[in-house]
Every structure is written in C-alpha cells, then in structure tokens.
Amino acid sequence: DVKVTQSSRYLVKRTGEKVFLECVQDMDHENMFWYRQDPGLGLRLIYFSYDVKMKEKGDIPEGYSVSREKKERFSLILESASTNQTSMYLCASSSFREVGEKLFFGSGTQLSVL
C-alpha cells in the first residue's frame, strides 16, 4: 500500500516560531503537494512540486515556503508562524505519468498557533 506519512498529527506552536511540517512518501511519486484545510473553505493548495528541487506556488503561498531535497520528502516551512496559520495541513503525492492518477494523502497535521 502507498504510504504518505506526515511527521506530526497535532502540533502546538507560538507566534513567531519557525515551523517545519514534514511529509514522506514511499511510492517514488514525482508529484507532491501541500494543502491547507479550513472549515467552509475546503482544501486550498499552498505549494506543489513536480520533481526534486523544484517547486511551484499554489493558490495561497504567502507566509509559507517549501523544500524538496529528496524525491520522497517534501517539507512545508512557516518562517514566522502567525495565528491565522492555525489550520489542518494535508500532504499528498501522485504519479506524474499515470494519466488521471489519484492523489494519495497523509492523515494530516492539525497545527495550532498560539
């Protein structure tokens, strides 16, 4: 079974802290994604990557950055956490080549910024 693993299920941080959310997939997928999920807003794309060392901005990249040094790992970085970044963060991966391939999701990190 494909596995997408997010390092933390729950995380509590202070305003101004630098926060790292880690995501690892074991299917040799080219594509990796970070989404943010908020009630009433659905899932919104923060950043995505089609290859190692490559990144593209999604719909809401402000206040975030990403790193993809290895194919299996995609990190989301909050340089200076703010209370409006309190949210559920979902990582996903997929094949770039398999036409119409679904996304495989991690089980999410609920981040609270106090």
Add this chain to the structure above:
Amino acid sequence: AQTVTQSQPEMSVQEAETVTLSCTYDTSENNYYLFWYKQPPSRQMILVIRQEAYKQQNATENRFSVNFQKAAKSFSLKISDSQLGDTAMYFCAFMKHGPFGNEKLTFGTGTRLTIIP
C-alpha cells in the same frame, strides 16, 4: 483557472435512503478528470470515484455513482442504500491533464453528510 463549487454545506439522510451531492465546475480545458473524495472523522482522505472527461459513460463504484454532464459542467455524486459509515465530508475535485502529465487538484468547499440511524 479552474473553480469547483459545492453548494450544499451540509446534508443529512436516513440510513438506507439515497442521497445526491451536487458539484459544478468551471474550466476551458478539454482533457481533465473529476474526483469525489470522502473524509471521515479519522481525517484520512479516501477516493470514492473518478470520472474521465472524455468518457460519456457515468462512473460507478458499488453504491456510488455519478451523473456527469459535461456541457453543463456538473458532476453530482449519488449514494444509494446509504450506510452509517458514509457519514463524512465529501469533496469534489478537478484535475487537468496537461501536456507533461497530471497536474494539481482543485477542490470544492465540501459537503458534510450525516447518515441518521
């Protein structure tokens, strides 16, 4: 840019009944895929069903089926003989297949479905 609209924030239905969740989308693309994902309280996103835009036949997966109206840009999900385990958030999603491969998924805002015993 693509947009996906789910106009029903919440729905509830009695167990064993049939329920239909609505989804509309806006795109100028011709080659794309549509998905319904389910998110139960465990938070794990689970693929329910997938539809290729070039196929006229509606996709079905056991009790789940879609009504895909390409001209109207509508993609509704029908759940027959609903079960308590169907209680979840349901998200409609759109994915363009570009010249180099699969691209990002754009999601709707979700419908919270509750199955009443």
